[in-house]
Amino acid sequence: MMKARILCALFVGVLTAASICNAAPLNSDEQEARAFLQKASSKMFNYYDKMSQELFDTPTEDVDKILSAVGTILKTAKEYVSIVNDSKQFDYSKFSDPELKRVFKIIRRSADEAVLGDDKFLGMFISLGMLEDLASDKDIPAYRNEQVELAFFPDIQNIFAKSNDPEELKYYWQTWREKNGAWAKGNFLNLVEVLREAAEMNEITPLEFWLNEHNMTEMEHVMMQIQPLYLQLHGFIRNQLNKKYGDLVIKSNGPIPHHLYEQVMAQAWTPGSIIDDMYPHKDLPPFDEILKQNNYDTLKMFKMADKFYQSMGFNSISEEYFASHFKMNKEEDEGDCKAVVFDESPNVYMSYCQKMDFRKFLQAHGYMAEAYYAREKVDLPAYYFDAYGLEYPVGEAVILSASTPKHLNSIGLVTQFRFTDEVKMNRHLRMGIHTLLNVPVNFVHTKVMTDLFAGKVELADLNKHYWKLMDKYVGVSPPLDRDSDAYDFPFKFYIELNENKQASKFMTEVLGYQLYEKLCEISGQYSRSMESESINNCDFYGSKKAGDALKQMMQLGSSKPLREVLSTMFPENPSLNAESLLQYYTPMKSWLIKMNSQDNVNVGWTHSDKKVAAVIINTDDEN
16 A cells, blocks of 8 residues: 555656746736646546556556556656646736636645655655554564564554453553664654655645644644543543553553553454443444355445445446456455555546455445545546545445444344344444544644644654643553653554644544534434434435435535535534534443443543653754
8 A cells, every 4th residue: 555655656756856947937817827727637637547547557565566657657747747837837826816826826736745856755755654664564572472573563453452461562562662663763753854844845834734724723622522521431441441450550540551542442342342341242243244144245345335325326336347446455455454545536446455344344335435526526627626535534424324223234234133222332332432532642643743843842852742642632641651762652643644644534533423413414314303313323325315415515626615615514614523423422421421420430630650751863863
């Protein structure tokens, strides 16, 4: 997956680097500018289609074919070079049409970090690749068995999902960071420098460049909204861990040590979680086995996801299109492999892994949102084709619908299983733990970088600042004192760091629930005034009205500012807020308050007593 991004980035980088030195005379003729844009859009789509096809056809682990793909891609570079060059012939500041000005700004900014030229731009993606290798390198000696070396993913993650030994978990938490700290810090510092320099060359501040369309004020507001529920969940989790491990491992009134917090997240959907004594995992439907019994394979999962969108009135994807544009990537089957979607034009390609389980079944519904979103933008020019990442919360909303007992029963997967109130609460609590533990962590990962680029914190103090934010917003502390050589960000912090992926995940999670509730209302499945109905079992499958509402938003792409696009779904309040998420987890909150009251749990936490030193930054680290 990383190799595909590097190839794509290399192509754009070489093209853009060649365009920087254009010295053509400026032109302020708006009619000529519109004619240029029409031709430019056609060229851009042609470029994207060629690139997507090339990357789709290239095995990600075949080095020779990767190098060949780079050569083939570079041969088509002249089309994009002309777009970037020719756009600089126009002085859009003199245009009277504000929309025309906006388009030229979009085109000028489309290069992002590529304005730095080949060496630095490719160096950035090498750093990203190095950071992704932190997950796959088998360089961690096994606990009490140094002859065996493990990778963070899937080896150590599987241990966190199964182990109930806090010392083993602390060992892996500490050893992974000690083994990879210098490597992570060096590549991280390189990325920070590249992003700052790219912002300067794009004539905007590093903070604007980093945040893009994300709004920290809205994100802060969401954190305030979820705080009462999160405090109850945090208190419950800490109390359960304290019962399990005792005061010497976790204090009854303090923050949760990070290795135990990660354990709870990893065990949300596995046997042995903190709720297993009350709601055993074995009482849930055996979804993986049910899929096998119903003769599912990976392609059938995507076909079922495709039917969901068809049921809402979207034009179906033909068998021929599936055969030529969707393929199984047999080389990426280790662990939780992700699909790779090329959706920069309506001509979508998707490469997916061969792993087949219930989680992949649901993820397929999310991936298909990317495909259908791209197809709905078929009438847009290339410079409006970006959709602010809204395809991901749309996919999240569909996943929420597709995972309901109502939907699973309607497609014949759980007809022999009875969803009692206990089973429903079992599912509900596990969903809540997964969601409400990830949302504040994604916020902290976003805020620590935002504060860095806003000049509120220096690089040397970043690790201390990270733990300060984790203490304040998440109630989590390091499991032991951290010295000046530590850089303690977890692996997920580094994933697609240049694209501010953590902010996108935050938005996806929160907005996904907003879209889910709105689509449930539009389909007539639920409204807050329907006291007898629960949003937790709403399924908008088959609702043409819900499909029409989605199409109206999808078809806009980025032709309007983000808030105007969202206003098609939320005319009263097109901003990010947690009301729908909180409404969804109302039963969980009531249950948590009851359990915490029974055990006399004091919600909230005292500050961490762990010491965190500043990181020593020298010139060699920064270069």
